[in-house]
Amino acid sequence: MQVDTLIVHGRVIDPLNDVDKTLDVAIKDGKVFKVGENLNVAATETFDATGCLVTPGLIDAHVHCYEYATPISLNADKRCLSRGVTTVIDAGSSGASTFMGLRKYVMERSKTRVKCLLHIAMHGLASAGLSAGAGGGESDTLAILDEDSCVKCIQDNRDVIVGVKVRLSTDVCAMGKTEYEAYRRALNAAERCSVPLMTHHSMSTIPTQRALDPSAKLCCPGDLRPGDIYTHTYVGYPSTIVDAETRDVYSDVMDAKSRGVLFDVGHGAGGFNWTVAEIACKQNLYPDLLGTDLHVFSQDGPAYDLPSVMTKFLHIGMPLYDVVKSVTSAPALAYGITGETGSLTTGIAGDVTILKIDDCDFMLEDSVGQLRNIRRIIRHLAVWREGERIPVTFPKHLPSEESQQRSLKNLKDQEVKD
Numbered sequence: 001m002q003v004d005t006l007i008v009h010g011r012v013i014d015p016l017n018d019v020d021k022t023l024d025v026a027i028k029d030g031k032v033f034k035v036g037e038n039l040n041v042a043a044t045e046t047f048d049a050t051g052c053l054v055t056p057g058l059i060d061a062h063v064h065c066y067e068y069a070t071p072i073s074l075n076a077d078k079r080c081l082s083r084g085v086t087t088v089i090d091a092g093s094s095g096a097s098t099f100m101g102l103r104k105y106v107m108e109r110s111k112t113r114v115k116c117l118l119h120i121a122m123h124g125l126a127s128a129g130l131s132a133g134a135g136g137g138e139s140d141t142l143a144i145l146d147e148d149s150c151v152k153c154i155q156d157n158r159d160v161i162v163g164v165k166v167r168l169s170t171d172v173c174a175m176g177k178t179e180y181e182a183y184r185r186a187l188n189a190a191e192r193c194s195v196p197l198m199t200h201h202s203m204s205t206i207p208t209q210r211a212l213d214p215s216a217k218l219c220c221p222g223d224l225r226p227g228d229i230y231t232h233t234y235v236g237y238p239s240t241i242v243d244a245e246t247r248d249v250y251s252d253v254m255d256a257k258s259r260g261v262l263f264d265v266g267h268g269a270g271g272f273n274w275t276v277a278e279i280a281c282k283q284n285l286y287p288d289l290l291g292t293d294l295h296v297f298s299q300d301g302p303a304y305d306l307p308s309v310m311t312k313f314l315h316i317g318m319p320l321y322d323v324v325k326s327v328t329s330a331p332a333l334a335y336g337i338t339g340e341t342g343s344l345t346t347g348i349a350g351d352v353t354i355l356k357i358d359d360c361d362f363m364l365e366d367s368v369g370q371l372r373n374i375r376r377i378i379r380h381l382a383v384w385r386e387g388e389r390i391p392v393t394f395p396k397h398l399p400s401e402e403s404q405q406r407s408l409k410n411l412k413d414q415e416v417k418d
């Protein structure tokens, strides 16, 4: 018996199987063949992972990779797979009328496993870049938010569409006029297909805490269902989850967490504020998912890549096991793809990532230009996708002074900051 790849002596963290132990991992014919102590098998390639972490291929719960079809999308193979990420979830770059391009030109041609959330707006993010970009947004016109088209597209592509996306921000919803209806339709579509809804909720007329607007018909995350996903959790913009006066996380947010609503980082270019994240984690609102919201405006900082976002949460004090869980088993469970990935179960795709934690000493920015002194960095050393070893790349500049300067422009708009 000969296997293709044998990874030896590493600390294997495989949360779906409740494993955190020094073990060997064998890959054969593109699949996980066996995980165990001192596997005595011949291998074409042996990788010595002494002093390293061996994890299931990382899953990024939130990226934008509909390259060239939307102004913000990047190339998943270049910016995700080479950074140790074997699976990405595109968060709403496409809608019902633009989805087939994502399927044919991105999903079917990428080495990275690409799944997606379908935007409730039929054109997805084809024209609207970021909420602060050119005037207007994808949900300005109610006719484009067609619930039936969204449902049909999901039902026809259940193998790759794993949820629904909506952005609740006044400036992408006709200055707030269509916001409630966009939310209502997105919730309905997700409910009808039994998939999660991910909400981007920032600078919104939909209240974070019901008491802030008792007449509001819907709240966010208050009206999300268990399994739905609240992204950009740690923004400091208006609609932040932290009460700017008391510096406490709103009780409706804590209630949502205990009901089973999932919280995603969604770092992006504007979605992560150190102050808010530190306050929230101190009050036990750690993220369930570490989505980077990686796109062309966050890939060279302030998000950089998934290992960099993992580094930030390790810095905040999130236990290493939970950091790994939030980029492996947790997103696999959230999006219903544990049959394909998210673990090192025998027979599953041979997607494996090697990580190493190194000492370091530099200042790292959030998306509003605030800095923290990072002393431990998580780096990706190697990655296999269906048994094939993929060369890794690293950010050109980490930290990037240019990104720190650029991010600083957002600081004046923060309700909560240092």
Ligand SMILES: [Zn+2]
Residues within 6 Å of the ligand: 062, 063, 064, 091, 266, 268, 293
């Ligand atoms: Zn996003």
